[in-house]
Amino acid sequence: MKTVLVHPTYFPSIVQMAALAQAEAVVFEVCGNYQKQTYRNRCYIAHTNGKLLLNVPVKHSKDKTRQKMSEVVAENAFPWQKEHWRSIQNAYRTSPFFEFYEDDLAPLFQTPVTTILNFNLAIYDVLAEMVGLQVPASKTTTYEVSPNVTDLRNLAIAKSKIVYPLDTYTQVLGAHHEWLPNLSILDLLFNEGPNALLYLESQDLSLLA
Template sequence: MKIVLHPTYFPNITHFVAMVNAEEVILEMEDNFLKQTYRNRTYIYGANGKLGLNIPVIHSQKNRQKYKDVKIYNQDNWQSLHWKSILSAYRTSPFFEYYEDELQPLFMKNADFILDHNLHCLEIICDCLQLELNFSKTDTFEKTLKDKTDYRQLVNAKKEPNYNFEKYTQVFSAKHGFIPNLSILDLLFNEGPNALNYLESQTLKTK
């Protein structure tokens, strides 16, 4: 099965379940940037529950702007804030120290474009998971896809399907219960080398 989806900021569990079960992952490179999506946000499990991490971007005055042309607003100290939030959320998790050295550089050097940064994050996460995916990229935008499964709707942070994923142990689950479909970081820090097995065992079936 060939699938098409958007590169997002530390993709959530749904994105990764779709990717690990695909024969080929085609990354959408030619779409327009939209607000309120996972293109520049991800969610982790903080001490007070679900916590959003948003990358500030520079919005064009044009009505439409290509995702690949959107620049990050690096005047905000967002990388330091995101890393501190991740430290606070996961430093006591079983596998944080195991992956810390691979992930921390992503928060130390400024990236110019949001799409480039997301692709770099995806590359590092795949290395952490020891996951080899058959990636390709679109060179034109197709509204209707042929011979491919369209998962581009998964980028919408406001309209998420309620997938029935198995629970795994989370750092603050005793306080707030299990929170599904967080960033892949949550699964990685809590499950470590078992994260890939977990992803491979899940399906995109709604409740």
């Protein structure tokens, strides 16, 4: 792929991270409106009973008008950071590489979050370092309905029914449930460690064309 346009999401899905790993450059959409029930403020990790949703609560505008993504702030009256980190620890503490990445991730759950957008961008910076991504990144300056780059903003749709042909890998909780594809990149990192980048670069993303 050449340049791809994506929404900054909360601990992105494996497919989104694979698209970034295979791109020549990435542009983050920062000018669009916020939409509910998307990966902008949620992700899925593995759990003993299957997938577990981690959802960042947001403050909605009092007048119910549409908000720009850049204006949406987290609802920190609820200790969601503490609960998300506890869920991640419970799910992956026995995985091969959890301790390898733990210290890099912990600060994301210990520093109060303001806007969801800035938090997601900060998450990406940490993940890129962990994965070893060296893809040039920039941000949009205006919202374009039909951009002249590869538009992958639809990857933020949480209810998408598209099944991507991802290669399987050993999941730490695999004995408890069937293979769980396209979870958060955290699942791949904790289970595959330094091999994660090679995995991302080798996935068939023809369905994105």
